[in-house]
Amino acid sequence: MGLFGSSDEDENTEISDEVQELVENAKHPSVTAKKLTEKSPNIRGHMLAEKPLLEYLEEGEQPHLILHSATPGGIRIKMGGEKKKILGGSAAVMITNLRVVLAKGVDESDEISSIPIEGISGGETKQPSKLNPTKNTHKLILYADLNSILAEATDIDKDEVDDIMNKSIEAEVRIAFDKVSKDDTKFALKYISTKAEEFTNIQHKDKINEYIDDDEDIIQILKGKVAEIKQGEETDSRYAGKGVYTVITDKRVFAVIGQRIKGTDIQNLSYDSIDAVNLDKGIVNTFVSIDSGGRTYRFNAYDNSEAKEAVDYIRKRTNGELSDSSESDTPDSDTETEGDTAERLEELESLHQKGVLTDEEYESKRQEIIGEI
Structure with a gap:
């Protein structure tokens, strides 16, 4: 992508058709030719040392939002209570159709980190605190796959990776903004969440198809991060760096546990082997808990409502209310008591x-x- 000329104002800047197309196709007005093609687009914006944001776009990548993080806290990763800075000070946050790009100029070089949207499971926004006026920043918090973050983060000693992976269940990428509106951060979250869901739907099918029998029908798929197997006083906790997919079919329940070091682990449970099933809802994590053969299998699920539907279906199957080929009726009302x-x-x-x-x-x-x- 080329730049033919530049000046202080977008309207006086000669730009290529390719750049103009990127601007026109962006879903948010924050994407301008100036922000894409200049290393330091304005006094309150990001400052890059080597190349403008345009030069960091990959083939087929479309930017949809460009924001500026300039708070002392900058961009941090929170893992198991610990916070580690990715980039501090003045940094550009560019959200594209493929990833969240974090860029900052340091001395004569640029530090670039990125988080693939397919590795993001959810997020939230936080507005300035009314109780503490000194905290006047808007925050975009993304829950992301540790593998995706650690591969890119510039301020994390790679020797710490294994220790972090063993201790942490999930990671938060906390991006603080001081010159944006709450609508901007909400737009960012909505776009990322929608795009991540598209990736997730594709990933679900790709990851489980090889384990499905020809005569087997999928009823539901749950995505989570952690699996636990309890027997007596012992608990085998399995952090799934590549995700836990709990699959409910017309013939069985099975979990595909993508472990980072040991590879993929499959846990199979036929309906006639299931003694009980419950929904375990904590403050942070939700689990589908299944008792079978003296063991308790707990599979994490991100979506509470989908987990409740799965528990309802499994209960009906184990109670003989549904046959092999039956689909789930409308889920029962809350299985949770007052x-x-x-x-x-x-x-x-x-x-x-x-x-x-x-x-x-x-x-x-x-x-x-x-x-x-």
């Missing part, structure tokens, strides 16, 4: 009082729990 809700709210209140959760995090989770009743 007592369960009260316990979760009490646990949430305890975490808040201990300072584990901020006021904003507490209120957000409280509303989420109440909304599920």
Whole structure:
């Protein structure tokens, strides 16, 4: 992609048809020719040392939003309570159809990190705190695959990777902005979430097709991060660096556990071997819990409503209410009792009082729990 000329204003800048097409196809007005083609587009924007953002785009990549992070906290990774900085100070955050690109000029070179959208499982936004006026930043928080982050992060010693992977279940990429509106961060999250879901739907099918029998029909697929197998007092926890796919079919329940070092592990459970199934909902993680043959299998699921539908279907199959080829009826009403809700709210209140959760995090989770009743 070429740049034929430049000046201080976009309207006076001669740009290639290719650059103009990128600007016109962007879903947000923050993508301009100036931001794409100049290393330092304005005094309050990002400052790159080697090349403009345009030169860091891959073939077929379309930018949809370009924001500026200039807070001291910058861009951090939060893993198991620990925070590690990726980029601090003035950095560009470019969201494309393929990834989130983080770029900053340092001395005479550029530091570039990126997170593939297909490695992002979800996220949230946080607005400036009304209780603490000094914290006036908007935040975009993305929950991402550790493998995707650690492969790119510039400020993490690679010798720490194994230790981090063993200790952490999930990672948060926390991007702080001080010159954007809440609408900008909400747009960013909505776009990333929608695009990530498209990737996920493709990945689901690709990862499980090889394990499906010819005469077997898929009822539901759940995506998560962790699997646990309990027998007596012993628990075998398996962090799945490549994801846990819990597959409910018309003949069985099986989990594809993509372990980073040991490779893929498959756990098969036929319906006639299942003694009980429950939905275990904690403050952070939700598990489909299945008792079979003296063991308890717990498979993490990101989506609470999908997990509830899966539990309902499995219960009907194990109780003989559905035959092999039957599809699930409309799910039963909440399998969670009022007592369960009260316990979760009490646990949430305890975490808040201990300072584990901020006021904003507490209120957000409280509303989420109440909304599920």
